Amino acid sequence: MPKALIIGGGIAGPATALFLQKAGWEAELFEARPQPESHGGLFLNVATNGLAVLDQLGLRDRLVALGHHAPYMEMWSGRDRLLGTVPNGPAGEPERGSVVVRRDELHAVLREALAENGISTTWGARLERIDEHADEVTAHFADGTAATGDILIGGDGVGSMTRRWIDPAAPEPDYTGLLSVGGFARVPGLEPTPAVQRMIFGARGFFGYLVREDGEVYWFANPTSPELDKTAFRRIPGDEWLDELRVLHADDPYPVPQILDAATEVGAYPIYELPHVPHWHRGRVVAVGDAVHATSPNAGQGASLALEDAATLARSLRDAPTHTQAFGAYERLRRPRAEEVVAYSRAIGRQKAPGGSRLAVALRDVMLPLFLRNATKNTRNNHLYNHTIAWDDTAATSA
Ligand SMILES: Cc1cc2nc3c(=O)[nH]c(=O)nc-3n(C[C@H](O)[C@H](O)[C@H](O)COP(=O)(O)OP(=O)(O)OC[C@H]3O[C@@H](n4cnc5c(N)ncnc54)[C@H](O)[C@@H]3O)c2cc1C
Incomplete structure (x- = not known):
């Protein structure tokens, strides 16, 4: 063999x-x-x-x-307005959505x-x-x-x-200039988000979360950062990232600041491509x-x-x-x-990346709902999710 x-x-x-x-x-x-x-x-x-x-x-x-199970992603503005919902899986087939x-x-x-x-x-x-x-x-x-x-x-x-x-x-x-900092939390009274992950274009940074049926929150934020030396990066304690995020997201709507106040198991990862x-x-x-x-x-x-x-x-x-x-x-x-x-x-x-000027943010908050109006039915990305590998068929291996 x-x-x-x-x-x-x-x-x-x-x-x-x-x-x-x-x-x-x-x-x-x-x-x-x-x-x-x-x-x-x-x-x-x-x-x-x-x-x-x-x-x-x-x-x-x-x-x-x-x-x-999260077949949808909701996009929210930093002013607590739902901008649109996009499928996280093939459009129109929530039962086949991602997890x-x-x-x-x-x-x-x-x-x-x-x-x-x-x-x-x-x-x-x-x-x-x-x-x-x-x-x-x-x-x-x-x-x-x-x-x-x-x-x-x-x-x-x-x-x-x-x-x-x-x-x-x-x-x-390539370093993207963004970090993914995230963790878990439990916020008393915060309702579960069945079938959904929520993404928020916060005032000074992007934030995402979901709440499981038992109340456990999974959350992440994408602050910008210059590229740091790997060893120095690993030494930064979770609390330091949290302090930074609490300032960055202080003006964002409920429950973002509350999640950050209750955060545990914080980890940070630079994003490369x-x-x-x-x-x-x-x-x-x-x-x-x-x-x-x-x-x-x-x-x-x-x-x-x-x-x-x-x-x-x-x-x-x-x-x-x-x-x-x-x-x-x-x-x-x-x-x-x-x-x-x-x-x-x-x-x-x-x-x-943070929205820039107030005008740019206002423009995004007007344009995105138009762009996402029928997103749940839009099949444009279905090929990403419907890709399968025909394991039982013989692979074409000649050049
Ligand atoms: C913050 C963050 C969030 C992400 N979120 C998502 C997401 O929501 N969905 C998604 O699909 N993807 C996500 N990704 C990407 C996803 O994690 C990777 O694409 C995936 O892990 C790739 O799998 P891999 O096995 O190729 O590499 P890895 O999962 O990185 O595994 C590589 C393994 O090789 C080991 N290794 C490295 N060097 C050596 C060596 N010299 N000898 C022996 N072992 C070695 C490492 O220790 C590691 O265990 C995310 C990535 C990051 C950083």
């Missing part, structure tokens, strides 16, 4: 391992973090298309049971599936070097250990070392997920793209006569879609 070394136990890595096993490969996963609990993270939108991929692994219902889950819950669902399928994960294994030989590839880890397989798949995220091994001149991620990575594979090494097309979270599609990559790569490896042909087919099938979504998400991000 051919063997794949998979680097990264985020979303793309575990999903690729699960699909590869279905495709008749042995998969072994290596994750830099010391243990599962160290993953942390806030919450994310798993879109209809990502749920469809999880369905192919038999994991959709497990995840949906944990999440907040918001805690990131650690998605990781746990994938991890349980790995364990159930007997796929080995080594924690604390930070890839440091790759050596390719004529008929195998070796991954060397920071702790001095090594592993050898037929191919190596890098699901090692936006800072990917696999991407740099594939192409030492690969672009560095990789709109175009020229090379996705070289020799026996290929990359998936954020490693080759990191997207801002605005479209809520990054995790779903990673899941789609996993299914597509495994299907190509199952059906192509050689790994080289499989990698080529995978890239051909995935690149146009991934780059479209990254660009779309970037365009949404431009609207999130």
Whole structure:
């Protein structure tokens, strides 16, 4: 049985391992973090298309049971006026809408599936070097250990070392100038928001939240910030971010200030993008997920793209006569879609920057309702959500 070394136990890595096993490969996963609990993270939108991929692994219902079903997003002005409602899934099909889950819950669902399928994960294994030989590839880890397989798949995220091994001149991620700072909260008396996430164009910044049936609030804000050194950034305590956000959102309507006053488990992430990575594979090494097309979270599609990559790569490896042909087919099938979504998400991000002058904000508050008037019926984005990977069909792998 051919063997794949998979680097990264985020979303793309575990999903690729699960699909590869279905495709008749042995998969072994290596994750830099010391243990599962160290993953942390806030919450994310798993879109209809990502749920469809999880369905192919038999994991959709497990995840949906944990999440907040959110087929709609409401857009509100900083003056507490509903500007419009947009579908978060295929228009007119709310039952197929996307789901918001805690990131650690998605990781746990994938991890349980790995364990159930007997796929080995080594924690604390930070890839440091790759050596390719004529008929195998070796991954060397920071702790001095090594592993050898037929191919190596890098699901090692936006800072990917696999991407740099594939192409030492690969672009560095673009910093968007926005942070995602968020967490959880409980605000006494705050009503649940069934089927909805609320987005607010606040006076000085963008804010989003939802309230689960049991009253737990998931919230995030997108303050602007110059790019900070990674180590310095990690040292900033959650309370410091909260202090900043309380000032930034002080004039925003209920319940924004109240959520910030009750906030817990605050985390902050700089938002990076990789709109175009020229090379996705070289020799026996290929990359998936954020490693080759990191997207801002605005479209809520990054995790779903990673899941789609996993299914597509495994299907190509199952059906192509050689790994080289499989990698080529995978890239051909995935690149146009991934780059479209990254660009779309970037365009949404431009609207999130603070509104500028009072006139510009007033104009936006007049124009947006017109623009969003029939948005719940607008099928323009349906192709994003209806994308499926025909796992049971043979992949076209010839160039
Ligand atoms: C604040 C924020 C909010 C987001 N919200 C959403 C959302 O709502 N919906 C959505 O779909 N997407 C969202 N995203 C994007 C989404 O998180 C990513 O697209 C998704 O996690 C990509 O999965 P991945 O497996 O490719 O990478 P990751 O999830 O980043 O996983 C990479 C893994 O590789 C490991 N790793 C890195 N280097 C090495 C190494 N050298 N050796 C071994 N292991 C290594 C890392 O520790 C990590 O576990 C958001 C992102 C951010 C930052």
